[in-house]
Amino acid sequence: MEKKSLKGWLYLLPALLFLGVFMVYPLVDVFIYSFEEGYNSASQTFFGTGIYNYRYVLRDPYFLQALKNTFILVVITVPLSTGLALLISVGLSSIRKLRNLFQTVFFLPYVTNTLAVGLVFMILFKQTPYTDGLANLILGLFGAGPIDFIGGPYWAKMFVLCFYTVWVVMPFKILVLTSALASVDETYYNAARVDGASRWRIFSRITLPMISPTLFYLIITGFIGAFKAYSDAVALFGTDLNASEMNTIVGYIYDMLYGNSGGYPSYASAAAIVLFAIVLTITVINLLVSRKHVHY
């Protein structure tokens, strides 16, 4: 047994080393950082401990802007993408012809580089001296405006950000929902059909309750993912997100850490912990709600 015990830990050693150095230690450290006031990364000194970092961050207009942006993004994209994915998955499972083709196409955005494809969205929406862009051309057909979606009014920019975010998160949701729908036992449907239940009734009374655990899983991971939005915004609006009023909480953390306004790991830590607290709260609320409504 003695020899065996050593052996077990030996096999585990590489993983423990990596996790220890790059996950456990930082996890402790981030809390310490967040309470060290006036930390200077060059001299590694600080002059006190307290909650000043949190107060600073919570009053910083850039952080409040980032908070607002992130909340708007979450509130719009999570219900929209989940609902749309449900609609598409139900459609997908009701057909046989072309189903594989559609599934493959729908999954494509998952394997693409967010930064790279974001550039394509940018040129589709951007208004330049040379062209109004394709999005504005389509708007023009309805007699609406040209609007600069990338450098223009706040809501136009927010619209593009939400649009791109939904585009990026859809593949995962469609995939998970289609496999959930496929795993519902066929006998329930047959029994309902024998009883002459309508399509809508079958969907709302059988399908929806059966896939409700998956649906809630997607909503929870959707919330978590949307709160951490960052790369999508960079792809569309460039790295200086504060200037374009499109920063997110995660963007704020990185800006505090590094870049033109960087060098403040303490503020970054405080902001990261605020983000973590928000995500944790929302997840707990989600879990409580799902316990009430998930049917089995």
Add this chain to the structure above:
Amino acid sequence: MTKRNNKETARKTVVYALLGLWALMVLFPFYWMVLTSVKSYSAYNAEYVPKLFTLSPTLQNYADAFTQVPLADYFVNTLIFTLATTAIMLVVTVLAAFAFSRLDFPGKDLAFTGFLALMMIPTELVIITNFVTVTDLNLRNSFWGLILPSVTSVFYIYLLKENFAQIPDELYYAAKVDGCSDFRYLTRVMIPICRPTIVTITILKVIECWNSYVWPRLITDDEDYFLVSNGIQTIRESGFGRENIPAMMAAVVVISLPLIVLFLIFRNKIMEGVSRGGTKG
């Protein structure tokens, strides 16, 4: 009966129209990127109303993408980063999964619970200290600085451990009787049996590495170490001069292509793996 058939046809039509519409939404950006990348610079800028096709495609933009900006370097860097990170991840993951599924040692349950708890820790929380650690180790602008913090994926250890645990114990005892060592049993029996899961993990990690942006951006400001995501961002902000959109799109095509090819080859594996353990969204 015909009435019912009509209704059925109408329903089918609506479903196909909906799916077709979303397929169009997904494919259009890809079409636009390829289309723009083969339009010549002057032709593109002369189109106030962008054309939906081109009659005189050119490959000049691809030549520009490789000569005017160090796209090939970004590409090679990403390849090195992806291969090294994935390889180290595989070794670490296989060993840890083996320990958890096959070996007995004191503190095993506690260690496993600890691992599971770590799955819930968001990167954003630990990245700050990692940034400081790597800076202090003088590993900024180096491949080790890029690779080391990107290696561990607790979730993959969990996934592989579950798969390893499904191998019947009898196999292990039979191998023991034949005098097979633990390590030999791992490499000759367990890894071959669980190859599908290992392949899935590998592909998911490759996708993750190829697209990673945040950590590389923090840890490299020397262009010699830029990965494709940072590269494309640099190209966008200063590369060809802001207005050379066709060349930019050529770079985007080049960057996107490897993963799309990988996806088309391993379609089923990737989709199965992601539905089991992917998170993005």
